[in-house]
Amino acid sequence: MSLFDQILNRLKIFLNIEKDSDIAQLLGMAQSTFASRKQRNSFPEENLKELIRREPWREIDYQFIMTGKLSTFEEINRRLKKVSGLANDLDVIRALDITGDEFVQARLDNLFPIPALYNYINNSTHKKINLDYVISGKTATVEQYGVHLIEMLEKLATLSTEEQLNIIQQVNNLYALHSIVNASKTTN
Known part of the structure; x- marks a missing residue:
């Protein structure tokens, strides 16, 4: 299976879409252009990034789609949602008091907004959230x-x-x- 097909399959599964033509449309590409890129094994990464910017509510993890491995950003994001009860990225954006554009760019750069996370957790109502766990996934270090x-x-x-x-x-x-x-x- 080509790299293009692996990426395409992850995207199809993530979006619950079966047809290449539907993916091409979401990526803003003509079916013929998409088919040509598929034949050349050249996935349209910029189109995927644009989809992530255009439709952030889909919560697409760019690194996961491209590599099959969750991004550090998404790992932190999921742990934060788990421990704080935040339901989706919009809730996280509000909680961190950042803009949607900042959040999406952080997702694309694979750099979670740690200063905003720190401020959120140090808010008196969230002090029970373990910052080390949210960032690293570890519940306690030897020093603790x-x-x-x-x-x-x-x-x-x-x-x-x-x-x-x-x-x-x-x-x-x-x-x-x-x-x-x-x-x-x-x-x-």
């Missing part, structure tokens, strides 16, 4: 574990001795189970 342990110990100190003992026993049981799982992995 110490902070988490301190918070857990502070919470543990507020419990009765009996409750503390119960939690410590549960943690010990989990650690023992974890050790067994790791040992079985090394023997396989």
